[in-house]
Amino acid sequence: MKAAIFKEQGHIAVEEVAKPKPTxxxxxxxxxxxxxxxxxxxxxxxxxSPRTANxxxxxxxxxxxxxxxxxxxxxxxxxFIIVPFAFxxxxxxxxxxxxxxxCPNGGFFDAGDPGLGAQAEYMxxxxxxxxxxxxxxxxxxxxxxxxxxxANLLTLSDVMATGYHAAATxxxxxxxxxxxxxxxxxxxxxIIAAQLRGAKRIxxxxxxxxxxxxxxxxxxxxxxASRGQEAVDEVKALTAGWGADAVLECVGSHESTATALSIAxxxxxxxxxxxxxxxxxxxxxxxxxxxxxxxxxxxxxxxDRKILLDAVLDGSINPGQVFTAEYDLDHIAQAYDxxxxxxxxxxxxxxxxx
Amino acid sequence: MKAAIFKEQGHIAVEEVAKPKPTxxxxxxxxxxxxxxxxxxxxxxxxxSPRTANxxxxxxxxxxxxxxxxxxxxxxxxxFIIVPFAFxxxxxxxxxxxxxxxCPNGGFFDAGDPGLGAQAEYMxxxxxxxxxxxxxxxxxxxxxxxxxxxANLLTLSDVMATGYHAAATxxxxxxxxxxxxxxxxxxxxxIIAAQLRGAKRIxxxxxxxxxxxxxxxxxxxxxxASRGQEAVDEVKALTAGWGADAVLECVGSHESTATALSIAxxxxxxxxxxxxxxxxxxxxxxxxxxxxxxxxxxxxxxxDRKILLDAVLDGSINPGQVFTAEYDLDHIAQAYDxxxxxxxxxxxxxxxxx
Numbered sequence: 001m002k003a004a005i006f007k008e009q010g011h012i013a014v015e016e017v018a019k020p021k022p023t024x025x026x027x028x029x030x031x032x033x034x035x036x037x038x039x040x041x042x043x044x045x046x047x048x049s050p051r052t053a054n055x056x057x058x059x060x061x062x063x064x065x066x067x068x069x070x071x072x073x074x075x076x077x078x079x080f081i082i083v084p085f086a087f088x089x090x091x092x093x094x095x096x097x098x099x100x101x102x103c104p105n106g107g108f109f110d111a112g113d114p115g116l117g118a119q120a121e122y123m124x125x126x127x128x129x130x131x132x133x134x135x136x137x138x139x140x141x142x143x144x145x146x147x148x149x150x151a152n153l154l155t156l157s158d159v160m161a162t163g164y165h166a167a168a169t170x171x172x173x174x175x176x177x178x179x180x181x182x183x184x185x186x187x188x189x190x191i192i193a194a195q196l197r198g199a200k201r202i203x204x205x206x207x208x209x210x211x212x213x214x215x216x217x218x219x220x221x222x223x224x225a226s227r228g229q230e231a232v233d234e235v236k237a238l239t240a241g242w243g244a245d246a247v248l249e250c251v252g253s254h255e256s257t258a259t260a261l262s263i264a265x266x267x268x269x270x271x272x273x274x275x276x277x278x279x280x281x282x283x284x285x286x287x288x289x290x291x292x293x294x295x296x297x298x299x300x301x302x303x304d305r306k307i308l309l310d311a312v313l314d315g316s317i318n319p320g321q322v323f324t325a326e327y328d329l330d331h332i333a334q335a336y337d338x339x340x341x342x343x344x345x346x347x348x349x350x351x352x353x354x
Numbered sequence: 355m356k357a358a359i360f361k362e363q364g365h366i367a368v369e370e371v372a373k374p375k376p377t378x379x380x381x382x383x384x385x386x387x388x389x390x391x392x393x394x395x396x397x398x399x400x401x402x403s404p405r406t407a408n409x410x411x412x413x414x415x416x417x418x419x420x421x422x423x424x425x426x427x428x429x430x431x432x433x434f435i436i437v438p439f440a441f442x443x444x445x446x447x448x449x450x451x452x453x454x455x456x457c458p459n460g461g462f463f464d465a466g467d468p469g470l471g472a473q474a475e476y477m478x479x480x481x482x483x484x485x486x487x488x489x490x491x492x493x494x495x496x497x498x499x500x501x502x503x504x505a506n507l508l509t510l511s512d513v514m515a516t517g518y519h520a521a522a523t524x525x526x527x528x529x530x531x532x533x534x535x536x537x538x539x540x541x542x543x544x545i546i547a548a549q550l551r552g553a554k555r556i557x558x559x560x561x562x563x564x565x566x567x568x569x570x571x572x573x574x575x576x577x578x579a580s581r582g583q584e585a586v587d588e589v590k591a592l593t594a595g596w597g598a599d600a601v602l603e604c605v606g607s608h609e610s611t612a613t614a615l616s617i618a619x620x621x622x623x624x625x626x627x628x629x630x631x632x633x634x635x636x637x638x639x640x641x642x643x644x645x646x647x648x649x650x651x652x653x654x655x656x657x658d659r660k661i662l663l664d665a666v667l668d669g670s671i672n673p674g675q676v677f678t679a680e681y682d683l684d685h686i687a688q689a690y691d692x693x694x695x696x697x698x699x700x701x702x703x704x705x706x707x708x
Contacts (some may be wrong), residue, residue: 093596099621099644169646242447257637267453269648272641279637283611283630287650290456292523293637294623296644 003056003120004332009047010340012057012333020115020124025071028128030081032351033063034154035118036323037335038085039184039346040275041110045336056117059085059109060157062150063123064139064354072128080142080354082133082309083118083125084300085109085158090130100130101297118157119332119349133304135313142354151320151348152312155189156304159346160319162273163189164308165298166248167197170271174198179235179243180220181260182250183211185322185346186273188218190248192317195219196307199246203238205231205259211345214321228255235263244268249295252276264291271295323348357410357474358686363401364694366411366687374469374478379425382482384437387417388508389472389703390677391689392439393538394629395464399690410471413439413464414511416504418493418708420476428483434496434708436487436663437472437479438654439463439512444484454484455651472511473686473703487658489667496708505674505702506666509543510658513700514673516627517543518662519652520602521551524625527600528552533589534574535614536604537565539676539700540627542572544602546671549573550661553600557592559585559613565699568675582609589617598622603649606630618645625649677702 001019004012020029035058044051065079075081088095088103095103106127109116115124125131135142135153145153155161163186172178178194180187183206194202195218204220205227206212212223224234236243243265249257252274260270261281269292281293311317325344327335328351335347355373358366374383389412398405419433429435440462442454449457460481463470469478479485489496489507499507509515517540526532532548534541537560548556549572558574559581560566566577578588590597597619603611606628614624615635623646635647665671679698681689682705689701 093599094620097599097619097621102620102642102644104620169644245447245451265451266448266456266458267451267650269646276637276641280634281637281647283633283635283647286647287626287630288456290453290523290648290650292623292646292648293635293640294644294646294648296621296641 001121002329003117004058004329006044006051006053006055006057008053010045012336014330014332017056019122022067022069023124025069026127026129027069028065028072028075028125029067029122030061030063030083030125031066031122032061032118032120033354034150035061035349035351036154037339037347037349038158039186041336042340045340052112055112056114056120057110058117058119060154061118061123062154062157066122068128074129075132075134078139080135080138082135082153082156082304084131084133084161086297087126087131088301089127095130098299098302100299100301119329121329121351131301133301133309135309139354145354148320151323152318154348155319155322156300156308156312158300159185159322160189160192160308161300161303162186162298163250164193164303166190166250166271166273166295167193168271168303169294170246170248170269172197172199172246175200176245177201177203177239178246178248179203179205179263180248180250181205181256182274183208183215184250187250188214188322188345189319190250191215191218191220192319194248196311196317203235203244214345217321228259231259232262246271250274254279257281261286261291266290268292269294273298322346326350355475356683357471358412358683360398360405360407360409360411362407364399366690368684368686371410373476376421376423377478379423380481380483381423382419382426382429382479383421383476384415384417384435384479385420385476386415386472386474386705387708388504389415389705390508391693391701391703392512393540395690396694399694406466409466410468410474411464412471412473413462414508415472415477416508416511418496422482426482429486429488432493434489434492436489436507436510436658437477438485438487438515440651441480441485442655443481449484452653452656454653454655473683475683475705485655487655487663489663493708499708502674505677506672508702509673509676510654510662510666512654513539513676514543514546514662515654515657516540516652517604518547518657520544520604520625520627520649521547522625522657523648524600524602524623526551526553529554530599531555531557531593532600532602533557533559533598533617534602534604535559535610536628537562537569538604541604542568542676543673544604545569545572545574546673548602550665550671557589557598571675582613585613586616600625604628608633611635615640615645620644622646623648627652676700680704
């Protein structure tokens with residue numbers, strides 16, 4: 001089968017590799033229908049974080065169950081499933097509490113292990129019963145899905161659920177004024193999530209015109225285009241000096257975290273899903289403002305099953321619009337390049353037809 | 355009138371000062387019935403944090419309304435009230451969200467302003483309508499209260515509400531396993547709070563035998579007497595390696611904060627009420643474990659009115675037991691010394707009869 005392989009900084013190749021099969025009774029193998037490139041893939045693509053050469057890549061995919069191990073009971077071959085970016089046992093106290101992306105028995109698809117890469121024709125899914133999200137209706141219904149619906153469902157493997165994790169951990173509730181820091185695909189999905197949870201006002205911090213337009217389309221009521229102290233001042237001005245009732249941090253840099261804390265109303269929670277890189281948070285300032293800091297790797301399966309899958313299937317949300325460019329697997333190098341050069345918000349990879 | 359006055363490190367005097375009167379229409383003056391000494395008073399008493407000499411002290415009191423400003427509408431002279439450690443406007447978005455101790459329009463009683471000290475025969479209460487907690491039934495009912503009930507009500511000015519703030523911000527829910535770091539009066543009250551919110555198991559980290567006994571009386575199911583890594587290992591062993599569903603941090607030191615984060619289950623929230631002193635929190639480790647960090651100065655009025663006042667009045671909680679020694683105002687120097695020397699958990703000051 002074909003699979004995307006990381007060769008070196010800035011170089012992704014498509015190579016012929018062995019088709020994976022279940023390596024233990026709990027695994028399944030999925031035929032990939034759609035995959036995509038994540039903003040976090042750019043970390044190693046750009047050489048900022050290390051990655052072993054010749055490893056298979058990708059951690060976002062939807063597709064059809066191809067083979068199941070003897071201990072997989074929740075799906076059968078032919079089922080249509082969403083694969084979150086992390087696998088998890090589904091039964092431990094961490095999974096039961098709804099934080100399966102930090103399950104100590106689980107792991108990340110993007111760790112470079114053979115067969116786990118989602119940017120491929122087939123992929124292995126460990127701990128299948130504790131990991132996958134089943135789209136009801138099976139193959140028959142899946143064959144009726146439009147390309148738009150498939151794009152929407154694909155976001156439920158990561159970005160839409162990650163945006164929702166920001167909103168859920170920030171405890172966005174009906175009537176809130178919410179600020180969203182970051183206008184990448186996750187930030188844009190966080191706007192959808194805030195609206196889905198009933199936010200009255202959504203302030204998007206976005207400096208890029210194409211993303212501002214999409215932010216408004218997704219429900220943003222105000223756009224703040226500046227950065228740093230200027231952005232803080234603008235959000236304060238928009239909220240009569242009080243700050244936002246909830247802040248969704250979707251970048252992870254030192255500056256964005258500082259901005260997120262500064263624009264939060266005393267007593268508010270910053271829900272963060274932007275991956276931090278060595279940041280420290282001042283425990284004293286946050287204390288005297290009663291600020292909360294929550295978040296981390298998203299609970300994809302929990303939020304998909306609780307709310308997001310229904311919201312996509314019934315048409316109430318359309319997060320698939322974050323895919324502004326589409327490629328086939330043979331042209332995945334271009335998909336990476338387009339994101340690296342910011343020509344697209346997020347690249348979709350059309351791997352196979354249903 | 356008599357008031358406790360800070361003279362210098364280790365020296366509290368009782369002096370005759372002018373009886374306060376309302377300095378603006380929103381204020382009231384209360385005749386103090388009971389006051390007490392707070393663990394946080396020891397910071398300046400011991401010279402660890404600075405304090406101006408000859409300032410009036412104390413920030414926890416209950417008593418009878420003596421005079422009201424012309425714009426005070428929620429109480430009349432003769433009402434029996436609880437005064438939280440902070441005053442607040444009661445109307446801004448921060449107060450409305452239930453975080454009145456960080457109200458930008460308010461302030462702390464213990465800032466040294468004339469007439470605001472609670473360890474005195476009378477005290478001023480700014481922003482009375484947004485600050486005080488009214489005990490229903492007025493003077494007539496107050497006269498029926500036992501000394502034990504007065505002690506219980508006095509904890510609602512700070513420590514019981516602060517312990518509850520830890521449990522509320524850590525989002526303790528029915529069935530949880532909760533760990534409480536710190537065995538001072540606040541940590542002990544946090545145990546009561548965890549039980550009140552339905553915790554199934556409460557692990558108290560306490561190294562002092564007298565406090566361990568009280569912890570068990572208040573609902574602790576397990577005691578961990580060690581500190582540092584040993585304490586972490588013991589809590590992990592008690593929770594089958596997973597850590598606690600919620601952690602209440604009631605100390606505020608670097609070591610206690612690190613312990614609190616280490617004994618939290620992935621996805622759990624650390625609710626902190628121990629005042630930090632310059633600590634930094636690693637934003638990366640907490641992220642990859644989906645740990646939440648919330649808390650700050652307690653929402654005394656909010657929790658009193660929502661749950662604690664009823665729980666005290668109907669006898670379901672008895673937090674007044676944290677007062678293990680009692681003094682009159684003339685002997686307040688001994689009350690400070692007893693706490694400084696750890697001869698008492700918390701010193702009650704009997705200021706006047708109802």
